[in-house]
Amino acid sequence: MNTPRKKAKIHLVEESSSGNHKGVNPLQKQREQLPIARGKDALVREIRDNDVIILLGETGSGKTTQVPQYILESGMAGSGMIAVTQPRRVAATSLAARVAAEQNVSVGSLVGYSVRFDEACSADTRIKYVSDGMLVRELLSDPLLSRYSVIVVDEAHERTLRTDFLIANLKTIQAKRNTSNDIKGKRPAPELNPLKIVIMSATLDAEKFSRFYNNARVLYVKGRQHPVQTFHTAASQTDYVDAALRTFFQIHTDKPPGDVLIFLPGQEDIESLDKSIKMYARRLPEERMSVLVCLMYAALPPTQQARIFSPTPPGTRKCILATNIAETSITIPGIKYVIDTGKCKEKRYLSKDTGGGFDTLLTRDITKSSAMQRAGRAGREGPGFCFRLYTEDAFSSMAASAEPEIRRCSLTQSLLQLKCLGQDLEAVDFMDRPDVEAIYSALKTLWLLGALDNAKSLTVLGRQMASFPVEPYLARIILASGEHGCASEVIDIVSLISSSSKLFVDISEQRDAISDARRKFRHPSGDHMTMLNALRSYQNVAAAESKIGRKEWCRQHFINERTFVEALKIRDQLRLTCGRLGVDWRSTRADNEEPVLRCFVAGLVQQSAFLQPDGSYKQIIGQSVVKIHPGSTLCEKKVPAIIYDELVYTTQIYARGVSSVPKSFFTAATPPSGS
Numbered sequence: 001m002n003t004p005r006k007k008a009k010i011h012l013v014e015e016s017s018s019g020n021h022k023g024v025n026p027l028q029k030q031r032e033q034l035p036i037a038r039g040k041d042a043l044v045r046e047i048r049d050n051d052v053i054i055l056l057g058e059t060g061s062g063k064t065t066q067v068p069q070y071i072l073e074s075g076m077a078g079s080g081m082i083a084v085t086q087p088r089r090v091a092a093t094s095l096a097a098r099v100a101a102e103q104n105v106s107v108g109s110l111v112g113y114s115v116r117f118d119e120a121c122s123a124d125t126r127i128k129y130v131s132d133g134m135l136v137r138e139l140l141s142d143p144l145l146s147r148y149s150v151i152v153v154d155e156a157h158e159r160t161l162r163t164d165f166l167i168a169n170l171k172t173i174q175a176k177r178n179t180s181n182d183i184k185g186k187r188p189a190p191e192l193n194p195l196k197i198v199i200m201s202a203t204l205d206a207e208k209f210s211r212f213y214n215n216a217r218v219l220y221v222k223g224r225q226h227p228v229q230t231f232h233t234a235a236s237q238t239d240y241v242d243a244a245l246r247t248f249f250q251i252h253t254d255k256p257p258g259d260v261l262i263f264l265p266g267q268e269d270i271e272s273l274d275k276s277i278k279m280y281a282r283r284l285p286e287e288r289m290s291v292l293v294c295l296m297y298a299a300l301p302p303t304q305q306a307r308i309f310s311p312t313p314p315g316t317r318k319c320i321l322a323t324n325i326a327e328t329s330i331t332i333p334g335i336k337y338v339i340d341t342g343k344c345k346e347k348r349y350l351s352k353d354t355g356g357g358f359d360t361l362l363t364r365d366i367t368k369s370s371a372m373q374r375a376g377r378a379g380r381e382g383p384g385f386c387f388r389l390y391t392e393d394a395f396s397s398m399a400a401s402a403e404p405e406i407r408r409c410s411l412t413q414s415l416l417q418l419k420c421l422g423q424d425l426e427a428v429d430f431m432d433r434p435d436v437e438a439i440y441s442a443l444k445t446l447w448l449l450g451a452l453d454n455a456k457s458l459t460v461l462g463r464q465m466a467s468f469p470v471e472p473y474l475a476r477i478i479l480a481s482g483e484h485g486c487a488s489e490v491i492d493i494v495s496l497i498s499s500s501s502k503l504f505v506d507i508s509e510q511r512d513a514i515s516d517a518r519r520k521f522r523h524p525s526g527d528h529m530t531m532l533n534a535l536r537s538y539q540n541v542a543a544a545e546s547k548i549g550r551k552e553w554c555r556q557h558f559i560n561e562r563t564f565v566e567a568l569k570i571r572d573q574l575r576l577t578c579g580r581l582g583v584d585w586r587s588t589r590a591d592n593e594e595p596v597l598r599c600f601v602a603g604l605v606q607q608s609a610f611l612q613p614d615g616s617y618k619q620i621i622g623q624s625v626v627k628i629h630p631g632s633t634l635c636e637k638k639v640p641a642i643i644y645d646e647l648v649y650t651t652q653i654y655a656r657g658v659s660s661v662p663k664s665f666f667t668a669a670t671p672p673s674g675s
């Protein structure tokens with residue numbers, strides 16, 4: 001694999017000959033064989049001597065697992081913690097497990113992790129793998145991140161909104177912490193100990209990052225442990241799912257044992273390929289290895305995702321079907337072959353000019369950087385192979401890297417967080433500046449939610465909204481429930497909406513059967529109260545019956561049990577935040593949906609539409625004409641006004657998670673200015 005060597009200042013780290021095997025942990029030997037281990041001493045010296053280091057190293061060279069351990073072992077972190085940020089939670093949790101094993105400790109002691117709704121840390125934790133979003137949340141309570149001596153921003157090339165947010169804030173924090181230290185000229189107070197920043201990736205525009213951090217030092221770690229042989233198709237493939245199917249069975253029949261990882265753009269393609277592989281695998285002769293298919297996409301709950309890491313049973317070839325969630329950072333044991341369809345889904349804010357005003361997920365070609373990361377998932381335990389289902393020419397004409405999220409996603413949550421830090425989006429020194437229209441749209445949303453007043457200043461309500469680990473509009477709904485005395489019901493529904501998978505299974509060919517099965521908890525007002533009724537019924541079944549009974553009940557009602565399980569965990573977190581803010585989460589209006597729907601209107605004021613004379617629904621704020629999704633309980637109904645959780649764009653714009661509300665509710669939902 002060729003890692004781009006740009007004109008940036010590249011200093012090869014020197015080889016060291018250390019060969020001490022520590023203890024009896026067999027992983028120590030593996031650590032010492034990684035390419036990065038050869039430059040360990042030089043690397044440690046560079047990090048010690050510089051405030052900021054940009055570190056480029058090929059996939060699998062050992063950056064993510066080793067650099068934090070080198071820093072810890074060198075003692076340069078002092079008594080502070082080392083944070084290692086990851087754009088994805090699965091990477092943070094699996095890396096913590098690996099590094100804890102390398103250190104011979106259990107996860108949550110010396111090595112821990114922190115991701116949304118899940119944490120394994122203690123007073124002993126010194127290396128913390130953390131999702132970028134969680135570190136942003138920590139900023140709100142500790143604006144100088146004083147608990148950390150070193151912050152390693154990993155996979156910085158992904159340029160997620162949160163990573164960019166951190167990169168900008170770290171620059172200011174470092175200036176404050178390190179300068180005030182110089183001025184004092186004495187040992188800094190613990191909360192002002194100097195901060196070191198390490199930015200890492202295999203595929204990074206090092207020059208750009210270096211410039212942003214005042215010409216920071218760039219280091220390059222040479223080599224990867226095992227080679228990956230890459231193949232391209234001779235001609236372009238129109239049906240990438242079919243091409244992936246054929247390639248998988250070619251590997252399965254012709255190639256030696258080894259698991260296969262297939263990259264696809266999204267859940268639908270994954271489910272379709274899952275069915276096809278299973279169908280063809282059943283027809284294979286008995287003497288051939290059996291096939292075990294595992295799925296991996298963001299909407300799967302974390303426990304399901306973790307299954308990809310379990311050992312493959314003997315005589316079996318594991319085939320993992322994944323979105324780009326498995327593209328960076330992670331090592332999946334056993335993977336020898338990667339099949340790359342060359343496609344991904346990209347979140348993009350559809351501007352109001354194009355009839356949007358919301359985020360959409362569109363399928364598109366990947367970038368060179370993604371292609372290299374995908375290939376890098378093979379060859380981690382031995383030589384690997386990558387089969388690209390696109391031509392070499394197609395690879396050459398791919399963009400080098402994706403457009404940063406800050407240029408293409410909604411900025412509402414980030415703007416609220418910045419306001420809490422006393423900063424303005426317009427004034428922050430970002431690597432790439434956000435669009436003026438996106439800033440305006442975020443300001444407007446926050447004003448409508450009552451988080452900002454007419455002078456664009458943060459309100460008390462806005463600060464409270466930022467305390468919740470959910471999107472601002474959901475936080476607004478919860479806070480409204482305090483006033484309406486129905487927090488118990490509202491928190492239950494918000495927890496279900498915040499789960500990573502949808503509660504109601506929607507199979508278009510079985511919609512009549514589904515509708516019959518759910519009749520008993522369908523609520524006339526729509527999907528929000530129907531979800532609540534389903535949760536109540538489930539809890540009754542759970543209280544009365546065994547686990548098998550619960551599972552069967554969910555199957556009969558076309559319900560994802562894992563959504564309930566995850567929602568109940570989320571509920572605990574939301575109740576905790578309510579408790580801290582003095583919102584009585586026990587308050588209940590069990591027999592009356594009106595207050596509950598009023599709360600939803602307070603948060604969904606921009607996600608609402610009125611019925612038009614021609615039978616369509618037009619957004620109250622915004623220009624789009626929306627249709628109620630066929631999976632909604634209100635699909636067949638015409639009601640004067642609707643609120644909805646989200647818009648999905650397929651052949652047309654559909655509203656999902658819909659409830660009917662009286663029009664009069666909207667006049668009462670205007671934002672409180674200056675509160």
Ligand SMILES: Nc1ncnc2c1ncn2[C@@H]1O[C@H](COP(=O)(O)OP(=O)(O)OP(=O)(O)O)[C@@H](O)[C@H]1O
Nearest residue numbers: 059060061062063064065066098202329331380381
């Ligand atoms: N969970 C694991 N199981 C087995 N081996 C592992 C595991 N995690 C890491 N390794 C080994 O450590 C090597 C280095 O992994 P590491 O994640 O540190 O590399 P990296 O340079 O950060 O790669 P990337 O840029 O792809 O994130 C892997 O190639 C693999 O050999």
